[in-house]
Amino acid sequence: MVGAPAGENPSFGFKGSISYDHDGFTLADGQSKDFFRAGGQTWNVTEGAVDGYRVTSIDCTAQTASGGAGTSTATIAGRTASINLAASEHETCVYTNTYQPPPGGLTIEKITRGGVGQ
Numbered sequence: 001m002v003g004a005p006a007g008e009n010p011s012f013g014f015k016g017s018i019s020y021d022h023d024g025f026t027l028a029d030g031q032s033k034d035f036f037r038a039g040g041q042t043w044n045v046t047e048g049a050v051d052g053y054r055v056t057s058i059d060c061t062a063q064t065a066s067g068g069a070g071t072s073t074a075t076i077a078g079r080t081a082s083i084n085l086a087a088s089e090h091e092t093c094v095y096t097n098t099y100q101p102p103p104g105g106l107t108i109e110k111i112t113r114g115g116v117g118q
Contacts, residue, residue, distance in 0.1 A: 001029045002056065003099040010053065012097065016045035016080075024048075026032075037070075039087030046080040053081050053097040060093040062086070 002009075015024035018035065025033055037043055047055060058081050062070025070089040075082045081093045 001053070001097050001099065004029075004053075005099065008099075009113070010050050012050055012095070014045055014094060015048065017043050018045070032108060039085045039089060041085060043085060044080055045081045045083070045093065046099075047095050049079075050097070052100055052102070054100055056098040057096040058093060059096075060091055063090045063092070065090070075095035083087075 001010075006029045009028050011026045011028045013024055013026050015034075018024065027033060035043075051079070057076075058076045058079075059076075060074035060081055060083065062072035062074075064070050070091070071084060071091045072086045072091045074093060075084075075097045076090060079095075083090055083091045083093070
C-alpha cells in the first residue's frame, strides 16, 4: 500500500481459478499466499475493489525451482493477473494499491474587524 493513513491496514479479497478454494482468500499489506499448481495452464487471480484504494501496479516474476529466472509469463489486465505457468516454476505477483483520499476541499477565510490584523 502506498500513502495509507496511519494505522489503516485494510484487507484485499482475491478470487480466481483456484480450484480448491472457491471462496478466494484475503491479504493485508505485506502478506502473501502460495499456491502449488501444475504447469502448462493459465491461472487467473483478481483483486477485489476496496473503498479508498486503487491498484496502481501488478508486477509478476517467474523463478525456476533452482532460483534462476523462469520462463512463465503473466499478462496484466486491470486488477487481474493471468499467469501462464511453466512446469516446476514459481510465479510471484505483487499487487500495489495506492490510497485515494475522498474528494473534498478545505476553505479558510479570515475576517478582520476594526482594521487590525491581516
